[in-house]
Amino acid sequence: MSEKKVTVIDLGVGNLFSIISALKYCGCQVTVTSESKVIENSSSIILPGDGAFNYTMNQIKKRGLFEILKTIKLTEKKLLGICIGMQVLFDYGLEFGKTEGLGLIKGNVIPIPDYSTENKKLVIPHMGWNSLIFSNHLNTWEGTLLKNNKPSDEVYFIHSFMVNPSEKKSKVADCIYGGHRISAVVKEENIFGCQFHPEKSGELGLKILREFIRL
Amino acid sequence: MKKIRLIGRLDIKGPNLIKGIHFEGLRIIGEPKKYALQYYLDGIDELLYMDTVATLYGRNNLLEFVKEIGKNIFIPMTVGGGIRSVDDVYNFLSAGADKVAVNTAAVNKPEIINEISKRFGSQCLVVSIEAKRKSENQWEVYTNNGREKTGKDVESWAKEVQQLGAGEILLTSIDQDGTQKGFDLNLISSVKKNISIPLIVSGGMGKEKDLINVINDCDIDTVALASVLHKNKFSIKELKKILQSNNFYVRNS
Numbered sequence: 254m255s256e257k258k259v260t261v262i263d264l265g266v267g268n269l270f271s272i273i274s275a276l277k278y279c280g281c282q283v284t285v286t287s288e289s290k291v292i293e294n295s296s297s298i299i300l301p302g303d304g305a306f307n308y309t310m311n312q313i314k315k316r317g318l319f320e321i322l323k324t325i326k327l328t329e330k331k332l333l334g335i336c337i338g339m340q341v342l343f344d345y346g347l348e349f350g351k352t353e354g355l356g357l358i359k360g361n362v363i364p365i366p367d368y369s370t371e372n373k374k375l376v377i378p379h380m381g382w383n384s385l386i387f388s389n390h391l392n393t394w395e396g397t398l399l400k401n402n403k404p405s406d407e408v409y410f411i412h413s414f415m416v417n418p419s420e421k422k423s424k425v426a427d428c429i430y431g432g433h434r435i436s437a438v439v440k441e442e443n444i445f446g447c448q449f450h451p452e453k454s455g456e457l458g459l460k461i462l463r464e465f466i467r468l
Numbered sequence: 469m470k471k472i473r474l475i476g477r478l479d480i481k482g483p484n485l486i487k488g489i490h491f492e493g494l495r496i497i498g499e500p501k502k503y504a505l506q507y508y509l510d511g512i513d514e515l516l517y518m519d520t521v522a523t524l525y526g527r528n529n530l531l532e533f534v535k536e537i538g539k540n541i542f543i544p545m546t547v548g549g550g551i552r553s554v555d556d557v558y559n560f561l562s563a564g565a566d567k568v569a570v571n572t573a574a575v576n577k578p579e580i581i582n583e584i585s586k587r588f589g590s591q592c593l594v595v596s597i598e599a600k601r602k603s604e605n606q607w608e609v610y611t612n613n614g615r616e617k618t619g620k621d622v623e624s625w626a627k628e629v630q631q632l633g634a635g636e637i638l639l640t641s642i643d644q645d646g647t648q649k650g651f652d653l654n655l656i657s658s659v660k661k662n663i664s665i666p667l668i669v670s671g672g673m674g675k676e677k678d679l680i681n682v683i684n685d686c687d688i689d690t691v692a693l694a695s696v697l698h699k700n701k702f703s704i705k706e707l708k709k710i711l712q713s714n715n716f717y718v719r720n721s
Contacts, residue, residue, distance in 0.1 A: 270564040
């Protein structure tokens with residue numbers, strides 16, 4: 254079997270080293286790019302992210318990647334957004350004012366509540382290992398990125414904002430923080446998103462990347 | 469149920485993993501890469517690499533090490549020792565580290581705490597405090613891997629670094645470090661009571677009871693371990709079993 258090819262989008266922000274290392278470790282041939290031509294010729298694309306929503310969107314536009322990403326559903330390509338890379342898949346974000354996102358998944362991006370459901374001050378960012386659970390309407394992860402994972406598997410989060418999908422079919426997995434349900438994995442046709450960092454989540458995180466590559 | 473986070477701490481000098489007692493009499497343990505990988509595979513929650521001679525020689529030599537080890541280790545990693553500027557932090561984060569630990573530079577120039585946390589977010593900044601007992605209820609801050617005293621009081625310094633934007637504090641007891649005689653519970657309690665950011669405690673773990681005591685008596689949930697792991701007194705799996713049997717929650721990997 255030939256090596257699977259994966260393209261990682263470089264927005265010039267944050268740390269790509271870990272995601273590239275993890276993909277290579279999973280046996281991928283990795284291309285790092287910020288050119289739309291290269292993305293056009295890729296079938297498997299990862300949009301990593303670090304930093305703020307509006308900044309990330311500006312970087313996407315500055316590099317002329319807005320159109321190709323916004324229309325990606327019309328192609329056979331599959332896309333995985335990680336952390337802020339998942340958040341910009343949604344319609345808009347509210348970090349530093351309202352900013353338009355890629356609109357690939359219906360919903361918006363809002364701050365994690367300051368207080369727990371028991372009215373205790375929450376530590377923000379939500380950072381550290383946390384367990385994945387089924388989103389409300391699901392009782393299996395068969396056919397999703399989490400096919401090889403099980404509920405209570407822990408993955409590594411660092412984020413201050415959370416996605417708020419408006420359609421339940423987009424939700425795959427959540428985690429609980431301060432009593433609040435937070436979307437952890439989302440899906441819409443060939444578009445996928447992880448709020449946590451699969452490249453920092455040990456073997457259980459690598460399983461998720463391998464499943465994305467395999468799809 | 470309280471969740472406990474275990475961090476593997478590797479003190480590194482040149483190409484070697486080392487361990488001293490009270491930060492002195494450093495002995496070579498082996499190749500750091502081998503130990504880090506073992507701890508990762510055994511299910512450690514995070515790894516911490518400290519360049520013990522970085523401040524002395526004016527630079528941290530772990531950049532290549534972090535890049536190399538990051539090809540096979542996929543959990544959060546913190547690097548410390550000799551980090552003096554925002555650029556140093558940038559270099560380590562770009563090399564695959566998730567956080568940096570700063571001690572000497574923070575003492576010499578406290579504004580750096582604010583600069584780093586503003587630029588990269590407080591979540592990637594650990595302020596490392598090396599504490600040495602002065603009297604029964606007083607501890608002094610040391611820098612340069614326990615080589616220099618600063619005249620600063622540990623308790624007030626901990627409060628100050630939190631104020632300045634530290635994301636976490638790593639508190640190491642020089643008196644207990646490497647002794648395997650238990651944590652300095654008074655020191656840890658005095659710091660814990662005064663801060664709200666996460667506190668990682670280091671120095672002194674030897675017996676099962678030491679671990680349970682520091683968690684219970686000092687309200688601690690994050691422990692950095694070195695000697696007990698390096699000398700294979702306990703494996704990470706054994707430690708997790710011990711914690712579970714004491715009704716603590718640990719990560720299953």
